[in-house]
Amino acid sequence: MQDWILLLVLLAVMTAAYHLGRRRAVIGAGGPSQVHRLHSLPAYYGLYAALWAGLPALLLLALWVGLQDQLVLMLLQAQLPEEMTAGLSEGRLGLLVNDIRNLASGAMLSTEITPELQAAADQYARLDQLGQWSMWTAVLALALTGGWVAWGRTHPGFKARNQVETMVMAIMVLFSSIAILTTLGIVLSVLFESLRFFSMVSPLEFFLGTLxxxxxxxxxxxxxxxxxxxxxxxxxxxxxxxxxxxxxxxxxxxxxxxxxxxxxxxxxxxxxxxxxxxxxxxxxxxxxxxxxxxxxxxxxxxxxxxxxxxxxxxxxxxxxxxxxxxxxxxxxxxxxxxxxxxxxxxxxxxxxxxxxxxxxxxxxxxxxxxxxxxxxxxxxxxxxxxxxxxxxxxxxxxxxxxxxxxxxxxxxxxxxxxxxxxxxxxxxxxxxxxxxxxxxxxxxxxxxxxxxxxxxxxxxxxx
Amino acid sequence: MRSGELARSQESRETVGDYSVPDARMRCRDVEVWYGDKRAIHGVSLDLGRNEVLSMIGPSGCGKSTFLRCLNRMNDTIDGCRVSGSIQLDGEEIYDRALDPVPLRARVGMVFQKPNPFPKSIYENVAYGPRIHGLTNNKTELDALVETSLRKAGLWDEVKDRLDAPGTGLSGGQQQRLCIARTIAVSPEVILMDEPCSALDPIATAIIEELIDELRANYSIAIVTHSMQQAARVSQRTAYFHLGDLIEVGETNQIFTNPQHRLTEDYITGRFG
CATH class of the missing domain: 1.10.3720.10 (MetI-like)
Structure with missing residues (x-):
């Protein structure tokens, strides 16, 4: 179950939503010869449906991919038998978890494979699998719901062009704010580290000292x-x-x-x-x-x-x-x-x-x-x-x-x-x-x- | 209509009227101008008399501006432009190989279509020419020359209190008079004006036209204009250009009341152009 297959499926759903939305608008207007009765060009109705099908699902997918690993590990650690984790430091625990993951994915291990370890690895694989399946279900459900809602809203008087333009603008704002926030982040991190430095060395010495x-x-x-x-x-x-x-x-x-x-x-x-x-x-x-x-x-x-x-x-x-x-x-x-x-x-x-x-x-x-x-x-x-x-x-x-x-x-x-x-x-x-x-x-x-x-x-x- | 045009195009392109004047300031004979392979002016002969205003009129693209720019060799700065024939200033051949165009342009000044004051103060705009030619020996003389030039251009009273203000801050008409003052400051013999009022409003235009009439006492002026009324108001002689040919030249009064050539008549009666 690869994430990119899900992406392809999502793309297919978006394409389908585009055609369905466009068709519904054209039919609602009374056929291809009556397209002028629509508020917007037919393609905008398609785009509107496609964007609603795609965007929320994509956002969810991105969030899920980012958070699933941590979630699964948390569940795994909570379920590990007491004797395995007893008296382990934070670092040791991390090593153990790493071993479990490596075993589950079939990579080389640094320790002997004990039955407990094997059991934990199986548990990890199960959890991971479960996570994958729920991700597929959730993402696809969201995509279909989004598409369906948008499709349902489509009627000849619907201002699809304005809606699509608003959404496109929102996407652009999102992307440009990524660039701006990155810059801001760099400046702030440099600033805070500098403040730490100036708490150890006085600014007077730094700016005026000659050695x-x-x-x-x-x-x-x-x-x-x-x-x-x-x-x-x-x-x-x-x-x-x-x-x-x-x-x-x-x-x-x-x-x-x-x-x-x-x-x-x-x-x-x-x-x-x-x-x-x-x-x-x-x-x-x-x-x-x-x-x-x-x-x-x-x-x-x-x-x-x-x-x-x-x-x-x-x-x-x-x-x-x-x-x-x-x-x-x-x-x-x-x-x-x-x-x-x-x-x-x-x-x-x-x-x-x-x-x-x-x-x-x-x-x-x-x-x-x-x-x-x-x-x-x-x-x-x-x-x-x-x-x-x-x-x-x-x-x-x-x-x-x-x-x-x-x-x-x-x-x-x-x-x-x-x-x-x-x-x-x-x-x-x-x-x-x-x-x-x-x-x-x-x-x-x-x-x-x-x-x-x-x-x-x-x-x-x-x- | 079509046959009428054909008939006109077959009419003679020989210049009608007397293009020469006695004791001319500038004397042009058989001037041809080429831009690359394209001939823009076809053998034009025309004199510019002393203390007269000569206006050149004609439809767009007829070569009147090109001809004007030949008179101080401004065409030299255009790539691929060639000039043949004879153009004399006070009997001196200006396209002579030995002649340096730089001092020539001090003797034949030019005012452009769009006011183009330098991004300097009003004072420095006028002092620019005298400075580069070393016309004055000290600050007092330069001050006096700047004042006289601005007075002659009718601008002194409006700017005497703000000579240090930038020239670009003046109104369009004032800018154009500043450009005229700048030209006068190097004491030229001839002033060429290329549609000097086309970027100005009617009041500024009237002031400039009055100024042109006053300047005639000391300079010879050749002016290209799109406005026939302007030509009639300011000039003594008028030349009508058409597609690179000088069609007709004569006293302004005669050209506008009794044109000899069909093309001239069509143009001034507004049938085309």
């Missing part, structure tokens, strides 16, 4: 594991890498956008634009090892040849490569806003005897500036949240430094290192990742809101 050393002691006498959670070096590191990235991405992206939208012949643009956008399609992990294995050693050797001391994982290498990654982001957003400047403004400027470059400098860029700023802010929030490149190329040492040739670490890198591997979820070390994540989220959210606000305000100017 970051999240290793907490496992043993009392452990050396150098006091745990210090001053996140300032992380913030400055993030800022430095992002700033270097923007120094690369903004000039290159903006100038290429200006060239492509104002100067480039049409054929060149047709080739150059997709090529530039390929940059956006390269996985960040590829950029990451490109930064770590090619750019960082190159910068180090270059620095050494002029007598500079360069760390092998420098902020400069990570920032440069991240900048390259962001170029297509900046250029395509800027190109969009530059193209949105009306041709009439260009004509007006040319007609006054302005050259192309004067027109671009004095009319197009000022007009497009709010949009460009918005695009750059979006790019900044991407740079701040970017992880893979900095994990591979920026290093782990939380140095508080302004020297781009030094190794720095970023918020995202620390989140990754804090949560990689096996972790205990009640130590400040692990919870620090949530506090960092919340900070990151807040900053990028503010940047995005500001950027979108600027972009939207600017759009209204020409529409």
């Amino acid at each position: 970051w050393s999240p290793q907490t002691a496992l043993r009392a006498d452990q050396v150098g594991a006091s745990g210090a959670f001053g996140a300032v070096p992380l913030f400055t590191g993030t800022l430095m890498v992002s700033a270097i990235a923007m120094l690369v991405a903004v000039p290159i992206g903006l100038l290429s956008a200006i060239y492509l939208s104002e100067y480039a012949p049409r054929r060149l643009r047709a080739v150059a634009k997709p090529v530039l956008e390929v940059l956006a399609g390269i996985p960040t992990v590829v950029y990451g090892f490109f930064a770590a294995l090619t750019v960082a050693p190159f910068i180090r050797e270059l620095g050494q040849s002029v007598g500079l001391d360069v760390a092998s994982e420098s902020a400069l290498a990570a920032g440069l490569v991240m900048g390259v990654m962001i170029i297509p982001f900046v250029s395509s957003l800027s190109e969009d806003v530059i193209n949105a400047v009306p041709q009439s403004l260009r004509d007006g400027s040319y007609a006054l005897g302005a050259t192309e470059s004067e027109t671009i400098k004095r009319v197009i860029i000022p007009a497009a500036l709010p949009g460009i700023v918005g695009g750059v802010l979006l790019a900044v929030s991407r740079a701040i949240g970017e992880t893979m490149i900095v994990v591979m190329a920026a290093g782990l040492a939380a140095n508080l430094t302004a020297n781009p040739l030094d190794s720095v670490t970023t918020v995202t890198v620390q989140i990754v290192t804090l949560l990689t591997g096996d972790q205990e979820f009640d130590s400040a070390k692990t919870l620090a990742a949530f506090a960092l994540g919340l900070t990151l989220f807040a900053v990028t959210l503010v940047l995005n809101v500001v950027a979108l606000h600027i972009v939207r305000k600017y759009r209204e100017q020409y529409d």
Whole structure:
């Protein structure tokens, strides 16, 4: 008895309900030639019946599949003989139940098969079977009832279209609320874990402290594991890498956008634009090892040849490569806003005897500036949240430094290192990742809101 | 009806009337314009005299706007547009290979169909041209030039207290006068106007028409218009275009009271167009 067979049966019931509902409406109107007497098109009557047959039954099915297992296990545990469960801890009991289920489904066991165990397994199988049967009965009964009720309501004056539209809208509301609730859930869980963190470490230390050393002691006498959670070096590191990235991405992206939208012949643009956008399609992990294995050693050797001391994982290498990654982001957003400047403004400027470059400098860029700023802010929030490149190329040492040739670490890198591997979820070390994540989220959210606000305000100017 | 149309289409497309004027500001001879393979203007010859308003009328798609845009080489910005023939400004060939279109456009200004002030302040809109051409030496001179231009465009009294307000915040008619002020500020010899009142209400139109008449004292003006009343009100000479041909040109009075060509007569009496 597979659940998917039930799904197919349900589908068949819905199809039947559709045809029956449609037929009843057409006959009620007085035959196919009298369809215009119906309030709605005949298909809506069919859909109405099908939806009533399908939706409640599907909801019940989903609930049942989700809850049956727990219900059966509860019944099973209640019925287990006293001698089997006596003196067992919560964990042991769980293992026992697991054994019973495995035996029932014919999988490998970790213990000997005793007659009691066999009996319990048989009992489990019976309960499970019973559950399946009652599910079939309940779901099908609900589907048929729903279909029948809807069918019964169908008469020529019935406003089936409005009803169907309401139901479809309800389905859409349901689905979009899933997306919104998921986001809300993530934010809340990060928020609550952060609050737990801030109950162990004061926010003052976190936001203003300059020493970051999240290793907490496992043993009392452990050396150098006091745990210090001053996140300032992380913030400055993030800022430095992002700033270097923007120094690369903004000039290159903006100038290429200006060239492509104002100067480039049409054929060149047709080739150059997709090529530039390929940059956006390269996985960040590829950029990451490109930064770590090619750019960082190159910068180090270059620095050494002029007598500079360069760390092998420098902020400069990570920032440069991240900048390259962001170029297509900046250029395509800027190109969009530059193209949105009306041709009439260009004509007006040319007609006054302005050259192309004067027109671009004095009319197009000022007009497009709010949009460009918005695009750059979006790019900044991407740079701040970017992880893979900095994990591979920026290093782990939380140095508080302004020297781009030094190794720095970023918020995202620390989140990754804090949560990689096996972790205990009640130590400040692990919870620090949530506090960092919340900070990151807040900053990028503010940047995005500001950027979108600027972009939207600017759009209204020409529409 | 059908045979009548056929008869008309076989009528001569030679320009009726005298297209030349003595001591012309702009002199065009046998101008042809091609968009790709399509010929938009067929050998038009037409002069623009000093201190006169020349209006160009004709049904949509007759080439009057295309011809106007040839006069300051605005067609250069359109891909696949070719111009042949001779167009002279004060005896100088403007399509000469050696001539730079950029200073030419400062001498032949243009006002567009839809007001297109820059998204800058009123002051900066007018100061734009003088700044890029370096026409003034200091702020005082620039201020004076902005004021004179706005006065000439009849806008000064309405905006003198809010020169820093954005030009896009003005009403449509004020915006169009701002665009005219902007054009005047670079002291052109010729002003081209491409249906300058088509986006304006009757009162704003009347103000602009009055302004055009005043501007005639200092500039030569070529205006494309869809309104025959407007052509009759503002211009001294009128040219009638039809499907890329210049059909008839003459004194405005004569064109509207006693047209020589059948097509001109049909158009101004409202039989088509």
